[in-house]
Amino acid sequence: MYTGFGLLMLILQEYLLTRLKVGGVHPMLGGVLTAVVAMFEGGIAGGAYGMFIGVLQDAFVVGPEGYYALVYFGCGMAAGFICRYMFLKSFLTAGLWSTLITAFTTLVYFLIFYLLTGRAGISALWKTAIPEIVYSVVFLPLIYFPVRYISGNREDD
DSSP states (O other): OHHHHHHHHHHHHHHTGGGSOBTTBOOOOHHHHHHHHHHHHOHHHHHHHHHHHHHHHHHHSSSOTTHHHHHHHHHHHHHHHHHHHHOOSSHHHHHHHHHHHHHHHHHHHHIIIIITTTSSOHHHIIIIIHHHHHHHHTTHHHHHHHHHHHHTOOSOO
């Protein structure tokens, strides 16, 4: 179920949300998907799902091959293991981890592929990376509630 839902969300991202740009950016839902599934399923499953979503996002998005797969794998494992022992499975926790993973992924990507190579200055960070992080996390309810239903974790938050 998670694979079909993830594929559906990334198709939605690439074929609809890329046309609904806000401030010149569109959301990247891979980090949000990875965070929410890792929160419900734990570290091993979170890492595996992160790798799956990363491979799909690498296939859909123009850029360096393998970047999203590696980053989402590591972030999914970390979020899953930490959530298992330190956080409640709630919408607030999902929002926190979605923001952290999306911010980490976007900021490291920007640092490696734009700032260090001289393709953009720090001002581009404020114009593109920060709005992309915020715009991505806005879609949390669209992802959180179906994943919570799929996981079977239907208790109230």
